[in-house]
Amino acid sequence: MKIQAARTGEILPGGLKAVRHGQERILLCNVDGNYYAVSEQCGHMKVSMTAASLYRHILTCPLHKAQFDVTTGRALSGPVPPPPWRPQPKATSDYMRYEEMEMVKIPTRDLKVYPVSMEGDLILIEV
Numbered sequence: 001m002k003i004q005a006a007r008t009g010e011i012l013p014g015g016l017k018a019v020r021h022g023q024e025r026i027l028l029c030n031v032d033g034n035y036y037a038v039s040e041q042c043g044h045m046k047v048s049m050t051a052a053s054l055y056r057h058i059l060t061c062p063l064h065k066a067q068f069d070v071t072t073g074r075a076l077s078g079p080v081p082p083p084p085w086r087p088q089p090k091a092t093s094d095y096m097r098y099e100e101m102e103m104v105k106i107p108t109r110d111l112k113v114y115p116v117s118m119e120g121d122l123i124l125i126e127v
Contacts, residue, residue, distance in 0.1 A: 002124040036070040037114035073113040
């Protein structure tokens with residue numbers, strides 16, 4: 001079944017649009033005028049990717065910075081720890097190190113990819 005997700009003028013290159021259809025949470029991505037649709041939930045901890053950043057074809061999760069290729073859904077990296085130069089109180093620093101070790105243990109899965117097609121200026125996603 002194909003659903004109308006957007007019109008071409010709605011999403012600028014590098015832009016994203018969240019689309020819902022029933023239980024499906026989909027993120028529509030514009031990569032230089034080519035449209036790709038992937039799961040809207042991060043493959044690391046299922047966080048919403050509506051605030052993610054898209055650079056070329058690489059989608060970066062806003063929470064732990066896991067990265068994904070929107071053309072294939074493939075996970076390119078797992079979570080990224082915060083930079084070591086960011087000063088924090090010792091108790092916070094110790095806790096963050098513990099959290100980072102735990103985050104790395106959680107696997108980062110590929111994102112589900114949805115086929116996208118065009119009809120005139122309509123962007124359709126197959127669900």
